[in-house]
Amino acid sequence: MAADRLLATLRAHGVDRVFCVPGESFLPVLDRLAGAGIDLVTCRHEGGAAFMALADAKLTGTPGVVLVNRGPGATNAAIAVHSADLDATGLLLIVGDVRTAERGRRSFQELDHQAAFAGMSRGVFTVGHPRHVAEFTARALAAARGGVPGPAVLVVPEDVLAEPVPPSVGGAPVVTEPARPPAGAVDRTLALLTGSERPVLVAGGRLDSPQGRRALREAARRHRLPVLVTNKRQDLFDNTDPLYAGHLNLATPPRQRDLIGRSDLVLAVGTRLDAVSTQRYTLPDPATALVHVYPDATVPGGAYQPRLAYACSPTAFLEQLAAAPPRAPADDGWLRQLAGHEAEQARWHPVTASDGVVFGQVVAALGELTSGRGTVTVDAGNFTSWVHRYHRVADGGRLLGIGSSAMGFGVPAGVAAALRRPGEPTVVFVGDGGFLMTGTELATAVRYRARVVIVVADNGSYGTIRQHQERAYPGRVAGTDLTNPDFALLAHAYGALGLTIGTDAEVEPVLSKALAHRGPVVVHVRTSLAHISAYQHLAGLRRTR
The missing domain is CATH 3.40.50.1220 (TPP-binding domain)
Structure with missing residues (x-):
């Protein structure tokens, strides 16, 4: 059937793993994945699945692939499409669409994918006939690879996927290589x-x-x-x-x-x-x-x-x-x-605070314990300033982040990295705000026994916006205070190991225990809000206003 052609084409182009939230519009693909030689990672939200595919692409150099349902599934994944566009990273979003005969009739969950994704992708490819599945899949992958890679969207109606077609081994991928430097x-x-x-x-x-x-x-x-x-x-x-x-x-x-x-x-x-x-x-x-x-x-x-x-x-x-x-x-x-x-700038000088652990101490300690090797993923927020300042990435180490600074990348990316590089330590740095956007992918980490350490910087605030507030409206807080769960207890509820750092003395022993664990770990760091970033203090922001 046409679903076999799609999978054969993916495999021929070097795809060995896809991420998804299952949807009824691509059931034939799910049915045939078992024998296709492609690993399937089931996720808990399309945004998380697409971020995992994006992180996987950064590690492999091959476009990451994510399967989503039409309408809500596709729009949930749009955040990663936007990020892949800005980062010039190959990503293929495969959308199971409404039946061919229902197009244009405001069918259930129907979406104009061309209008939705054209402005942030290398192309939107909509299959109109079962015999064209392999051709359009190859074209979408070629667009995602490109001279400058980026996201591409492949839209396949659910009735097309189930249609019988002659078998196909999938064509060879198009080899793209940017031009050599001109003479002189x-x-x-x-x-x-x-x-x-x-x-x-x-x-x-x-x-x-x-x-x-x-x-x-x-x-x-x-x-x-x-x-x-x-x-x-x-x-x-x-x-x-x-x-x-x-x-x-x-x-x-x-x-x-x-x-x-x-x-x-x-x-x-x-x-x-x-x-x-x-x-x-x-x-x-x-x-x-x-x-x-x-x-x-x-x-x-x-x-x-x-x-x-x-x-x-x-x-x-x-x-x-x-x-x-x-x-x-x-x-x-x-x-x-x-x-x-x-x-x-990168040399850590111990600092203490009355309202929590200064996050730089956690970053510096992890850098010492890992020697800058393994994979680190970063979410978005002021806490990342500590990571970029005090974490030294050694030769062979990786640091994955996204230029869009969209919150929610860190945890899914860490899960994907741990699955791709299981023999090396994987550490996620994420804020309390970012964790509660895509932290449900901890369930994915538990399911696949991913060895990932998720370090949550909890200062009870949307810190980046709070910093801007203090510059513009010192002392006036609106909308940035957060009420958080106990992240260590939450980890236990998911089946992961949950640890807490509440004092300076707990930093090194807790991190050592987390790195030695063979499965997913959440380290809840009760961190200082006063030391809002690696270069700013709340009191200093108010004084310079």
């Missing part, structure tokens, strides 16, 4: 580098592959270039390397921004130079020479006017740069300033 590109770049006294290499998401990381490391070392990584891309470069100069995120401190602003050459490779990484388009300075390398020719020349711009493979560009003669010896004072400031 590296020579022209090297000429600028040689004349530069304060260069920086800004590395972005299109280097997110083993080859990309290797090329980045070798080019940076060859030419003694300080490396900055873009928002939520902290794992592109070993954070313990002497060339590591920091992470451009929502909480980049002013001193670091000032130092970066003094650069005379920015080599931006594999990044769009988005609003967060450029600190709302204030970095680099317009007078700074910019070399921009990105596979999509429509990206360079947007908010910035580069001196040199190349629409080509960022990895191939850095490989060629790494093979070029090293630039003329330069004074390492600039490098020492950038890397030295970053190293000092």
Whole structure:
């Protein structure tokens, strides 16, 4: 039947796992999955399932696949489609649709998927005939891979999936490779580098592959270039390397921004130079020479006017740069300033608070216990500033987050990572607000015995919004106070191990116990609200108003 063709095509394109919340509109696919050689992970909400697929894609380099029902199922998953678009990460959303004859008649749960998803996807592909299932599946996967990956949506009516069609093995995937650097590109770049006294290499998401990381490391070392990584891309470069100069995120401190602003050459490779990484388009300075390398020719020349711009493979560009003669010896004072400031910022100095544990202590302790290896996933919120500041991602470690800063990514992503990399520790950092959005996927972790440690920063507040409130309306709190459950007891109710950190003395022993556990763990950290971020204190915000 047509469902077999869909699954054969997925398998031929390297898909070995799909995530879903079961729906009646794709029952034939569920029925045939058992013998298709594809692992099925059943989730508790379509948003969680789609976030799991997105995280899986980040780890494998293959588009993550999520199966959802029409209408409510598809719209629940839209949050991950939007995030995949912003992150340029391959994601295939397969939607079981209403029957062909019912289209356009406001049928039960009917949705215009083209209108809903066209603006945030690489394409919406609607199958009209059973014989076209393999063709449209392959086209959707090709769009999701693309020269610049992203989300694609495949809509298949439920009657189409059950129709008999001749067997098919699924065609070979289309091999896509961004263009090689044009002749002379590296020579022209090297000429600028040689004349530069304060260069920086800004590395972005299109280097997110083993080859990309290797090329980045070798080019940076060859030419003694300080490396900055873009928002939520902290794992592109070993954070313990002497060339590591920091992470451009929502909480980049002013001193670091000032130092970066003094650069005379920015080599931006594999990044769009988005609003967060450029600190709302204030970095680099317009007078700074910019070399921009990105596979999509429509990206360079947007908010910035580069001196040199190349629409080509960022990895191939850095490989060629790494093979070029090293630039003329330069004074390492600039490098020492950038890397030295970053190293000092990352050094934890114990701080105590009367209203809970300062979350930086938890992050620093976990970094020591894991040595920066394994996989860390981060949700969205002010607590992440502690993670980005004090968690050092070592070579081979991974840190997964999403540039959209949508709440709810952390727990599903951690479950997906634990299933994909079961032999390594997986740690989730999530706030009390984010956990109660998708924390029900703890049930998925328990079902599949995922070895994941979920660290919940509970300060009883939507901290990011509270910080903005204190800046704009000091001392006036509206809508940001939260009443939370006991997260450790909640974990026990799900069948997971629940632990609590309420004092500084409990941090290391509790975390050690959590990391040694062979199944899912929730660590409830009663954390300080006064120390609202790694760089801000509530009292200080009110004083500077």
